[in-house]
Amino acid sequence: MNLDRIIAVRTDKTVYRDGDRCLKVFNEDFSKADVLNEALNQARIEETGLNIPKILEVTVIDGKWTIVSEFIKGKTLARLMEENPEKKDEYLSLFVDLQLQMHSKTCKGLTKLKDKMNRKISETDLSATVRYDLHTRLESMPKHNKVCHGDFNPTNIIIADDGTPYILDWSHATQGNASADAARTYLLFWLNGDIDGAKKYLDLFCERSNTAKQYVQKWMPIVAASQTVKGNEAEREFLHSWIDVVDYE
Template identity: 60%
Template sequence: MGAELIATTATKKVYRDGDKAIKVFNEDFPKAEVLNEALITARVEETGGIKVPKVLEVSVFEGKWSITYEFIEGKTLKQLMDENPEKLPEYMDLMVDLHLNIMSKQCPLLNKLKDKMIRQIGDIDELTDSIRYDMHTRLDGMPKHTKLCHGDFNPSNIIVKDDQTMYVLDWVHATQGNASADVARTYLLFCLQDQKKADMYIDVFCRKTGTAKKYVQSWLPIVATAQLSKKRPEEAELLHRWANVFEYQ
């Protein structure tokens, strides 16, 4: 492949080939998950009103599944925040506005957020039956909405072009559900990196929407427990704390 390697993760490599970005997955990566990512992204793209890199092709290269996307030239919002800390309030304001635009949409063919979280909680072997029951009960008691939720909305998944147009990447975790659950997840993702940014993000969101901070925070134990299913050791301590796991021990 005559393309430039631009990113590597545990499950894939991403190449740039001119105006295309090619995501090549490891040989053992499940085919169903590759096809699902392409399908979810295409459905979000068809929703309209959100800048999303277009899916151009799904193929197999040397026994490895790949997805080819439109390449978006620019910097991630995380890069801009790191390079221009004095502009953090401005960037956070733009990020919340972008999140609100996403959550104003509906994509009825996507999986339901609650169903996905039920599966995630069920996949965590370390949880006791009492904790699992408590999380399912909390989840069942939350208001049921059908707003578009990104599922991994953070500054690294936002590309800002030179003209300030913002594109949102990595829709593989997108679902339809309660917007405050998606906000709680973004808050937790910020907490794993920078508590100041986490607090700023939730403050801006609640101010712009008139949402009580306590309501968003009521999602945190559920969202943190679901996030534990990803089995990332570096996240475990904080997520256990938010999930209130320790109070059961």
């Protein structure tokens, strides 16, 4: 096993390439339950037939929990957008098509999106009044059971050398309302400073899914609130602006 080739470094994990395998090595203090849940999510998504790296094993390396999956040789959609700005609209079109393909799937074993968001809202530092309004709004939204990624953005799409797209990182996967997933993606574009991309994305998503833009926007304060739990200070300030801007019904 060769852990010399680092692919990515995150706050609580490091991703390595070992030949045709990809090793996601979590920090020693990372929750075992969260690691196993991520692996289980990925295994369940495999069964839907979506193009994703297959899980090979879950193991412990030097006292650190590790998820081993197939290594997909290629470039992320984010990198392709950066390298070929003239093709950004084309890549964005593919991005939306992949998300809609994912939303066409169901996976009964996944956590319910509404349950997760209710829990996250309860964990925020928002006032009791705002939390109550958000819980009420969430409860009023339609219940669906579509596969939702929870972190669907161009860095989590790899285009393999043969042109096949793969969706990565299923740690936040749930089953629920596709418009909540779209609201999350829209906010991710904003958080990345790509406001033009956010607007184009939302227009495309709503057009191709025949969804009213206002309906996706109704999810934004809920999604923004649920994200404040793990965001950094700058992100939390931005997300709070999305929560505050809404007139609650």
